[in-house]
Amino acid sequence: MQLFLALCFLLGIPSGAPDIHSLKYFFTAASNVPNFPEFVNVGLVDEVEISHYDSNTRRKVPKQDWMNKVTEEDPEYWERYTERNLGRQQTFKANIEILKQHLNQTGGVHIYQWMVGCEWDDETDEVVNAFDQDGYDGEDFISFDLKTETWITPVPQAVPTKHKWNSNKAEMDYRKHYLTTECVDWLKKYVEFGRSSLMRKDLPSVSLLQKTPSSPLTCHATGFYPDRADLFWKKDEEELHEDVVKGEILPNHDGSFQMSVDLDLSGLKDEDWGRYSCVFHLAGGQEVSKRLDKRDIRTNWKTNDGGFPTGAAAGGVVAALLLLTGCIMGLICLKKPPQGKVETLLVQVSSFGCSSSVISPLPFRHK
Structure with a gap:
């Protein structure tokens, strides 16, 4: 067990x-x-x-x-x-x-x-x-x-x-x-x-996140419902299983869910970037696809001149997104x-704490 x-x-x-x-x-x-x-x-x-x-x-x-x-x-x-x-x-x-x-x-x-x-x-x-x-x-x-x-x-x-x-x-x-x-x-x-x-079905927002140029690229989907979903990388039309690390589905404080999947870019050639895409699939057939594009990658990595690379979001926003992957509903x-x-x-997320049962009375049990 x-x-x-x-x-x-x-x-x-x-x-x-x-x-x-x-x-x-x-x-x-x-x-x-x-x-x-x-x-x-x-x-x-x-x-x-x-x-x-x-x-x-x-x-x-x-x-x-x-x-x-x-x-x-x-x-x-x-x-x-x-x-x-x-x-x-x-x-x-x-x-x-x-x-x-x-x-x-x-x-x-x-x-x-x-x-x-x-x-x-x-x-x-x-x-x-x-x-x-x-x-x-x-x-x-x-x-x-x-x-x-x-x-x-x-x-x-x-x-x-x-x-x-x-x-x-x-x-x-x-x-x-x-x-x-x-x-x-x-x-x-x-x-x-x-x-x-x-019984509602909500599609997520999908972002490409990367800590540094040498880090794996994270495809992060958040805000979807229900949790019967999949997130994966594919090259052309074939799902990738090598150089990929898939995370668990985690709950958000508002009752929706999030998940992420990492892709190792170390062996990826520049001319092949457009052949890769991250695909979110919700039970029932609805999908969201995001093609791999350097301009869409959000990062908190700074260049030598103190600026951010092209397409980078504010560091605080990205840091918050990355931290979300570790939140587990205050449990x-x-x-x-x-x-x-x-x-x-x-781990506590906002005011979303543990909750109680509405269960019929069960016998108190002593060991």
């Missing part, structure tokens, strides 16, 4: 499958992480943030205007789920202390994470996928296998927890019911609330350095 990089990796929407929708909830409890809440609850529909709760604000609030429609059926909705998250906050904090005792840990930074959600095909009305997994200190800890209806773990430290949870048949029955029924019912409701926004990435300590990377 892969490293549980909770809140950073994007599960599940298959490329080129516009009828697949996803509902995902991320819960994170942090111990001794500076300038970050002790508890954060994130909810996403089709990778779009829908709501927010954290232990600093202690309020659950909608992050999309269309999420306010939930109060048309249930006026007390936000207040009730605020109280529910206040309870979860204490439970998750306790989970960290329990795990620290079980693992003979004392101080230091520790992160406990829970991810749960489902995917649904709008066209066939089938449940495509469902997931429920816990992570601790940046690694998978335990997860629910829907096919076998049992808890599984990749680490020996979680074996006692696995046996304990597998002996609770009623809990596992509820878990299955939630993942295959309740989660999908909520997802259908949210998709209907936000259909005009979630948390965790990795395990060789020393065994958890390195916590906290």
Whole structure:
């Protein structure tokens, strides 16, 4: 099982499958992480943030205007789920202390994470996928296998927890019911609330960026929606796979997405420049193509006379564009350095922070 990089990796929407929708909830409890809440609850529909709760604000609030429609059926909705998250906050904090005792840990930074959600095909009305997994200190800890209806773990430290949870048949029955029924019912409701926004298709602006004349050339596309898209370099009409480094699709603060692909220019002859182009392809067939032209390259590299090369944009603008490729929606990435300590990377974009779930109540679970 892969490293549980909770809140950073994007599960599940298959490329080129516009009828697949996803509902995902991320819960994170942090111990001794500076300038970050002790508890954060994130909810996403089709990778779009829908709501927010954290232990600093202690309020659950909608992050999309269309999420306010939930109060048309249930006026007390936000207040009730605020109280529910206040309870979860204490439970998750306790989970960290329990795990620290079980693992003979004392101080230091520790992160406990829970991810749960489902995917649904709008066209066939089938449940495509469902997931429920816990992570601790940046690694998978335990997860629910829907096919076998049992808890599984990749680490020996979680074996006692696995046996304990597998002996609770009623809990596992509820878990299955939630993942295959309740989660999908909520997802259908949210998709209907936000259909005009979630089903839109926006083409990006495409820029050519280069730090220095010897650096790879970056083709950067930003502002597209949805995230089922591809960006690639081609020579004449053939897609290039050598001398190309493709980046991941990342979310922007406004709910749109961005991505980039680098091209090594070291072996490129001047007479061949016009044969190259960067192509953005959105699911459904829409494309944006930008032919390679030195005059269109934006850079913050200065010439010997102190000026900028032809076609260069202001350095600050380009720097901002380049920095965007590292932004990950204000979520948390965790990795395990060789020393065994958890390195916590906290990236926040503007006021777009973590958001909370609008999930039906799930049992509080202690390790």
